[in-house]
Amino acid sequence: MLKGRLGGFIFQFLAFVLALGFVSVILISAGASPMEAYKNMLTGSVGSMRKFAEVLVSFVPLLLVTAGLLITFSAGLWNIGVEGQIVLGAIISVWVFRLFVDSTLPPALIITLAILGGMIGGALWASLAGALKTFGGVNEIFGGLGLNFVSTALTLYLIFGPWKREGVASMSGTAPFPDHFSLPQVPELRISLWALGIALVGIVIVYFILQGTYFGLKLKAVGKNFRAAYLLGIPTWRYSMYSFLICGALAGVAGAVQVAGVYHRLIPSISSGYGYLGLMVAMLINYQAIWAIPVALFFAALNIGSIQLPIVMKLDSSLAGVLQGVLVLFVLLMEGIRQKFLKKA
Amino acid sequence: MRKNFARLAMFALVLMLVLAACAPAAVTEAPVVETDAPVATDAPAVVTEAPVAEQFVFGLLMVGPYNDNGWSQAHYEAGLYLEEKLGAKMIYLDKVNPADRPGTTPDQLAEELVAQGAQLVIFNSDDMKDASTTFAKAHPETYVIMASGDQVWTDGKTYEELPNLMNIMGRMEYGKMMAGCAAALTSETGKIGYLGPLLNDETRRLASSAYLGARYCWEQAGNDPAALEFKVTWIGFWFNIPGVTLDPVQVSNDFYTTGYDVVISGIDNPVNLGEAQKLSAEGNKVFGVAYDYVAACDAAPEVCIGVPYFNWGPEYLKAITSAQDGSWSSQFIWAAPDWSDINNIDTSSVGFVNGPALSTEDAAAVDAFVAELAGGLDLWTGPINLQDGTAYLADGEVATDQQVWYLPQLLEGMEGLSAPE
Incomplete structure (x- = not known):
């Protein structure tokens, strides 16, 4: 029963139930009805077209980041620096928008350039973590964390310094761009089908790379056994770098979409924590690309649905974060237990 | 080994995220009970x-x-x-x-x-x-x-x-003048600190108003105007965002430990009071002025010398009533205190409450200052120079609303950034 797909599924379902139970206990101890909270989160995320569109707005960057992380995880790398890669993508796209703010070029071209710029920015930032890892021997977790801090500092410097609003010094953010620099949105809704399309293309490409190419196979070989892959003639360090570059590019696009589709300016928390959330999604789906869409959508729905909690029930909306974290924790825990049983059997 | 490390790192990361998510929930959930009942299910x-x-x-x-x-x-x-x-x-x-x-x-x-x-x-x-x-x-x-x-x-x-x-x-300019007045009367060192939020038109004119009030009362009390120091430190936002803004607690501490015995809060909460309370308990003679909320002094009454506050009720009431009866019109309202009673909850948009730490004598002087303002005293009257020395208002010239609202710099005599560098 423990073996095979069904066994895994049963254990994951059990983990889900346990996570819900755990959060319910928290809710009850706070004097709130868990059923009501879940119902509010559900109606708050899919209760109307507008709400679902908000979920998609949150889903786009999350999916892009998850897609990128699937590549680095496949190569056996913990790209914690993904958060900074989103930020750099955002910074470069803002820079491109600023360059062309008075230009007469068609806005569609400028937006495209900004997104490409974001892609390059994210990839280059990731290559720093990659270089530190492959040439400097710095573990990518520490290198990435350090670079995250640097990216935040860079954002703050730009907002408070060279890119400040006229006469204002505020951590609030830079001045918003004119409306025509926004990704075109569905009328009455805030979601851009372009952004959604980009994210879907991103995950499809990653799925294809991992499932259908020698490149993907070699990446996985590097991830599964670095030494063996090396001995078999795979240039391992190059594959590590490739995976960083791809992940950084996808994270950079996520940052650019945050600018062109959501905030239309640079703000200190431009990444909105999607990097860390993406890490959780990737862990939860056990690095299988096929599950990225539903799980990222579920996490995005939790994010948006939880806004109802403070409005309707006077509860704190960080409950969504608790549920997300607990869910990942229980899934990992159950997987660990299953493995133990399998070993004994 | 490597696998173990990865597993450990993974576990630590998840745990960190859970804790991060949990912490604010625990803090904010507690007071929830007192708010109105949840909406119908x-x-x-x-x-x-x-x-x-x-x-x-x-x-x-x-x-x-x-x-x-x-x-x-x-x-x-x-x-x-x-x-x-x-x-x-x-x-x-x-x-x-x-x-x-x-x-x-x-x-x-x-x-x-x-x-x-x-x-x-x-x-x-x-x-x-x-x-x-x-x-x-x-x-x-x-x-x-x-x-x-x-x-x-x-x-x-x-x-x-x-x-x-x-x-x-x-028109918080008046409230800030009263705050500045109370600060100048209380200060023994003649050094007043102003905990500034971010830099924009609003914060420039409010910090400057506090300075005008402080200077006026300082001189009225017979002190040498040159001996008054007034320094503004901007934290970067309306309140502390860890890792993003300067820490207002630290900024307050820096003020208090470098001879500024009164700190006026210009940010969205009175964290300066907490720091003053701590230092006061250690035997230092330091005080603070709160901001925004009528009961803000309650946080640390023993060091609070007053609070200029907003009373949004009266103007919001008028606005909503106009929306209900169809007389709504888009307009800009900059509401002055009700000078017949600045602390009337039904009529005055701006008020000032003397704090428990303000001495009886100083309280009387502040009250007299409020009466002067009510009587028509306008401190936004020339000669007033900007921080860099350029003349802003000629002798006897009264500032227009635009000149006050869009004050381009701090005033001459104030220390601190006027505009982003």
Whole structure:
């Protein structure tokens, strides 16, 4: 029963139930009805077209980041620096928008350039973590964390310094761009089908790379056994770098979409924590690309649905974060237990 | 080994995220009980379709926590006042800022309030100004109040025609003058610190007003004007965002430990009082002036010498009444204190309460100063020079509203940044 797909599924379902139970206990101890909270989160995320569109707005960057992380995880790398890669993508796209703010070029071209710029920015930032890892021997977790801090500092410097609003010094953010620099949105809704399309293309490409190419196979070989892959003639360090570059590019696009589709300016928390959330999604789906869409959508729905909690029930909306974290924790825990049983059997 | 490390790192990361998510929940959930009962358990859609007959529903977006003992709490209390006076119903969301609600924008959150039935939405922060414009344009059928903004000021620099939007602000310049006066009278070192938020038109004119009040009372008390030091330190936002702004507690501490014995809060909460309380307990003679919320001194009465505060109720009441009876007009309101009684909750938009730590003698002097202001004393009268020495108001010239609102620099005699470097 423990073996095979069904066994895994049963254990994951059990983990889900346990996570819900755990959060319910928290809710009850706070004097709130868990059923009501879940119902509010559900109606708050899919209760109307507008709400679902908000979920998609949150889903786009999350999916892009998850897609990128699937590549680095496949190569056996913990790209914690993904958060900074989103930020750099955002910074470069803002820079491109600023360059062309008075230009007469068609806005569609400028937006495209900004997104490409974001892609390059994210990839280059990731290559720093990659270089530190492959040439400097710095573990990518520490290198990435350090670079995250640097990216935040860079954002703050730009907002408070060279890119400040006229006469204002505020951590609030830079001045918003004119409306025509926004990704075109569905009328009455805030979601851009372009952004959604980009994210879907991103995950499809990653799925294809991992499932259908020698490149993907070699990446996985590097991830599964670095030494063996090396001995078999795979240039391992190059594959590590490739995976960083791809992940950084996808994270950079996520940052650019945050600018062109959501905030239309640079703000200190431009990444909105999607990097860390993406890490959780990737862990939860056990690095299988096929599950990225539903799980990222579920996490995005939790994010948006939880806004109802403070409005309707006077509860704190960080409950969504608790549920997300607990869910990942229980899934990992159950997987660990299953493995133990399998070993004994 | 490597695998173990990865597993450990994974576990630590998840644990960190869970804890990070848990911590604020625990803090903010506690006081929830006292707020009004949760909305009926029906799905929100039902509420939207059939709001309780005739009951006016208004939404309030607050930049900080609703119980911040400052700016946001003053708005929250005004909301309760409106519920009581109008029989209206308030729907609110606090901590509306990208640090606390990542991935959201104020206009998006305002739509959530509208979905719950709000017919009017109050945006309570300068930080939401652009979003309030976006929202007002996208929802012409919803009334919008943008507190502290100037979008619909026909004489303003950023005027835009937004028929469903109203700007409301109190003339806190007077309140700040009183704060400065109390500070100057209390200070023994003649060094006053001003805990500044971010730098913009509003904060420049308010810090400068505090300075004008301080200088006036300092001189009236027979002191040498040259001996008064007034320093502003800007933290970068309306309140502390760890890792993003300067820590206001640390800034207060720096003031107090370098001879500034009175610190005036210009940010959204009175954290300077906490620091003063701590240092005072260690035997230092230090004081603080709170800001924004009438009961802010309660946080540390033994060191609080006063609080200039906003009373948003009266103007919000007028605005909502006008929305109800159809007389609404888009306008810019900059409401002065009710000089017959600046602490009248039904009439005065700006007030000042002397703090328990203000000596009886100084309290009398502050009261006399308030009476002078009520009698027509205008400290925004020349000669006034800007910080860099350029003349701003000639001798006897009284500043226009624009000159006060859009003050380009701090004033001569003040220390601290005037404009972003």
